[in-house]
Amino acid sequence: MPFLLAPGPLRKTAGPPRRPGSLLKRSAPASTPPPAPPARRSGGESGPSPHRSTFRPDIEGLRAVAVLAVLAFHAEIPGLAGGFVGVDVFFVISGYLITGLLVREAISTGRIRLGDFFSRRARRLLPSAAVVLAAVAVAGAWLTVPLRRTDLEYDVLAAALSLANWRFVSQRADYLAAGHDQSPLLHFWSLAVEEQFYLAWAPLLAVVAVFAARAVRRGRAVRSVVALVTGALVVGSFALSLHWTEHSVSLAYLGTPSRVWQFGVGALLALLPWHLLRGPRPLRLLCGWGGAVAIGWCVVAYDASTPYPGYAALVPTLATAAVILAAIPGRGERNVQGAYGVGRLLAGRAPRAVGRLSYTLYLWHWPVLVLAEAQLGTLGWPARTALTLAAVLPALATMRWVEQPLRRSRTVSELPRRGLAVGVSAIVLPVALALVVGTATLHLMGPATPVDAKGLPPGAASGPSLLGASAGDGPVVPSPVQARKNFPPDRNCQVAPEVTRSPECLFGAVDSPDRIVLLGDSHAGQWFSPMLALAAQRGWALQELVKQGCPLPQLAVDSPQLGRAYRECDAWRADVLERLRTGPKPRLIVIASLNRYTTDRQLLTAAWEKTLKPLRAIGAPIVYIEDTPVPGTDIPACVSGAPDDAAACAFQRAEAVPADPLARRIAAGAVPGVRSISVNPVLCPGDGPTCPAVRERILLYRDDAHLTDVAAIVLTPRLERLLTEAGALPTTTAAGADGWTELLRDDFEGPAGSRPSPANWQYDLGTCYPGCPAPQWGTGEIETMTDSTDNVRLDGKGALEIVPTRVDDRWRSGRIETVRSDFAPPPGGVLRIEASIALPDVTGPEAASSRPRTAPRRGRGPSRGIRCGSIG
Numbered sequence: 001m002p003f004l005l006a007p008g009p010l011r012k013t014a015g016p017p018r019r020p021g022s023l024l025k026r027s028a029p030a031s032t033p034p035p036a037p038p039a040r041r042s043g044g045e046s047g048p049s050p051h052r053s054t055f056r057p058d059i060e061g062l063r064a065v066a067v068l069a070v071l072a073f074h075a076e077i078p079g080l081a082g083g084f085v086g087v088d089v090f091f092v093i094s095g096y097l098i099t100g101l102l103v104r105e106a107i108s109t110g111r112i113r114l115g116d117f118f119s120r121r122a123r124r125l126l127p128s129a130a131v132v133l134a135a136v137a138v139a140g141a142w143l144t145v146p147l148r149r150t151d152l153e154y155d156v157l158a159a160a161l162s163l164a165n166w167r168f169v170s171q172r173a174d175y176l177a178a179g180h181d182q183s184p185l186l187h188f189w190s191l192a193v194e195e196q197f198y199l200a201w202a203p204l205l206a207v208v209a210v211f212a213a214r215a216v217r218r219g220r221a222v223r224s225v226v227a228l229v230t231g232a233l234v235v236g237s238f239a240l241s242l243h244w245t246e247h248s249v250s251l252a253y254l255g256t257p258s259r260v261w262q263f264g265v266g267a268l269l270a271l272l273p274w275h276l277l278r279g280p281r282p283l284r285l286l287c288g289w290g291g292a293v294a295i296g297w298c299v300v301a302y303d304a305s306t307p308y309p310g311y312a313a314l315v316p317t318l319a320t321a322a323v324i325l326a327a328i329p330g331r332g333e334r335n336v337q338g339a340y341g342v343g344r345l346l347a348g349r350a351p352r353a354v355g356r357l358s359y360t361l362y363l364w365h366w367p368v369l370v371l372a373e374a375q376l377g378t379l380g381w382p383a384r385t386a387l388t389l390a391a392v393l394p395a396l397a398t399m400r401w402v403e404q405p406l407r408r409s410r411t412v413s414e415l416p417r418r419g420l421a422v423g424v425s426a427i428v429l430p431v432a433l434a435l436v437v438g439t440a441t442l443h444l445m446g447p448a449t450p451v452d453a454k455g456l457p458p459g460a461a462s463g464p465s466l467l468g469a470s471a472g473d474g475p476v477v478p479s480p481v482q483a484r485k486n487f488p489p490d491r492n493c494q495v496a497p498e499v500t501r502s503p504e505c506l507f508g509a510v511d512s513p514d515r516i517v518l519l520g521d522s523h524a525g526q527w528f529s530p531m532l533a534l535a536a537q538r539g540w541a542l543q544e545l546v547k548q549g550c551p552l553p554q555l556a557v558d559s560p561q562l563g564r565a566y567r568e569c570d571a572w573r574a575d576v577l578e579r580l581r582t583g584p585k586p587r588l589i590v591i592a593s594l595n596r597y598t599t600d601r602q603l604l605t606a607a608w609e610k611t612l613k614p615l616r617a618i619g620a621p622i623v624y625i626e627d628t629p630v631p632g633t634d635i636p637a638c639v640s641g642a643p644d645d646a647a648a649c650a651f652q653r654a655e656a657v658p659a660d661p662l663a664r665r666i667a668a669g670a671v672p673g674v675r676s677i678s679v680n681p682v683l684c685p686g687d688g689p690t691c692p693a694v695r696e697r698i699l700l701y702r703d704d705a706h707l708t709d710v711a712a713i714v715l716t717p718r719l720e721r722l723l724t725e726a727g728a729l730p731t732t733t734a735a736g737a738d739g740w741t742e743l744l745r746d747d748f749e750g751p752a753g754s755r756p757s758p759a760n761w762q763y764d765l766g767t768c769y770p771g772c773p774a775p776q777w778g779t780g781e782i783e784t785m786t787d788s789t790d791n792v793r794l795d796g797k798g799a800l801e802i803v804p805t806r807v808d809d810r811w812r813s814g815r816i817e818t819v820r821s822d823f824a825p826p827p828g829g830v831l832r833i834e835a836s837i838a839l840p841d842v843t844g845p846e847a848a849s850s851r852p853r854t855a856p857r858r859g860r861g862p863s864r865g866i867r868c869g870s871i872g
Contacts, residue, residue: 061346082302095266122423145641249563752796
């Protein structure tokens, strides 16, 4: 799975982000400086060849191909999903031009003036980048919400210091940090890669030049040694690229070591003696056009499913080398473009114009796209294409008034230290802006200190409210900046994607023979704090067996972090099931999992059965916690921009709370030995079109998919009630002040139109009990009982509705009874059953015959709640 760059807000799926394009920049001048005096040499092949200093207009046009491919990819133009290969094209170009420039200097003068080299790089590249970084820092303060603004200013710092690629590697490799919006500066990763490479490459060539200065054939000595070093780097880097592509796609795509081989391929083009060869013209034509066609094929054929870079990167890399090689002049040749060569097409006026603009155009287009989507929402490809074209205007302005004046300035280029001073200034300006804006934003949002769980308000065990008492006025808890780090305190027991075995991860009374096992993916891990509290109340231990992004049902999935098939998930799942089978029997197994790894219900059903079968064989009670809402957007960032208007961050119910197939099957009795509970009625109450991001001052989500630990803690009393009612936990509640002990309680919470809790209730169907010992239920009722929600349903407001319906002159209604048959008073005590029942809404003479249990009538008879208790 390739590493992808997704435009606009993040959507957490279970599927991967889109691949970032490269920062395409001009690594060599359009025209080279005057050649140095020829060096003394003893052989024609040892002079300053690689490969002369003649300007290559076809390479300038090839830059246009690279940048247009990446821009088309970012604009999401249909059919061009492989445009990310533009990065490979440019890395090869850069390696060829810069290595040729340095080697020519080493051969001609016997040394490389590093001050001159870095001065040229600094004055040509850094000022334009500084303009974009400064613009993004300022625009971010205006166009982005506070929490996103702090992330952006960190991005500015990393980009200015040429460390952007490592910042984004750390973000993409952290599963728990996923779900944030895309950075407007993500494309700066390639500038960082290139600068890091040349910070090592130029000094290395300078050292080689010093040792070869006294050689009789200096040109041959320099080229031979550098070619050997380059060859070793190419082989080692490519091997590392293959390894990282297999194990860490973020490192493979964004890491400098795994990209060195592509610069090295370009360097070998400059080092090997192609200029001594005179290839047949047809072979040159075939080489050039074959490379061009291969690049185009990659743009069209590659997509998000292509493992990248890996072996797939060989095609665009070698294809670019073929295009460059086709036009390298041979012995005695000055121009080999020919009338039909691909170089002739690339050297046209239009490709060269785009190539000259490629650096500043690429600098500007991605911030324009991302910041526009931050204000307008997700855009389609026509709008994204229009925005990309609009980026031409600031790109032209930057080239005209920043890049070219500094590049051509005699004053700046006269002394290397002046160019270096320009570069340093270009770094300091955005760093200073980022520090000012970032510090002000952090001060605005408040401290990021951890939340004190002991000071949280108590949660409600039942009813429609989240809290047991009014939350009052005040800021949300946790604050948006705290929410980002409000993880369960489970000491990294949610094992990372590359790990195949969970540690023991025992908490609480670790010596107790009784334990609760919390099992699943990160959506199970979010229940760590409540489960630990419930285990501790009973003197039990809690064992957490959780793996990030790994579905508990036996599904084959890909890992966005690893960029390939998630084999570690399969190994981990098999290991935990075996450990549970052979280890001590738990008192309770609590399972949970993201329920959207696949939309194929048959596949999901079969996958769950493969996991539940060995779990049921253990013999311990199993409770499935239905998956919580998935907002699909960065909730803390949204709330940071609307702290006084929590409703502004509400999200769509239909997308966030889809039907849970496993919960439905459990409710239908199709999964024996497993019970299901849900807290969604309080997380997304009522039956409106949206779900809240904040309830009663509690910020519910830490990202786009997971609950904050604060929300989970507040839900502890409710979870305890649900688990106790399901018979999965022994009650720890002592008799009340009046001597009564509650045995069963159901307040009929749940979305409107849903079924009552299958943990408490079962349906009586037909016209009598099974076997019909008492026709018409023994009461003379004439209706047929169904399990349809047309007849028995929750109203979403804490009431159960039993509604008779008439179809073809036949009455239908509903009957439910408790699934338990163990209710009894203690010795010498009393059993009491209470219920609140509302009669049908009828008036007048008809009302005289209305009673709680009567023949079918039109109207509703909702039960407001039922409670069973005993006293002894």
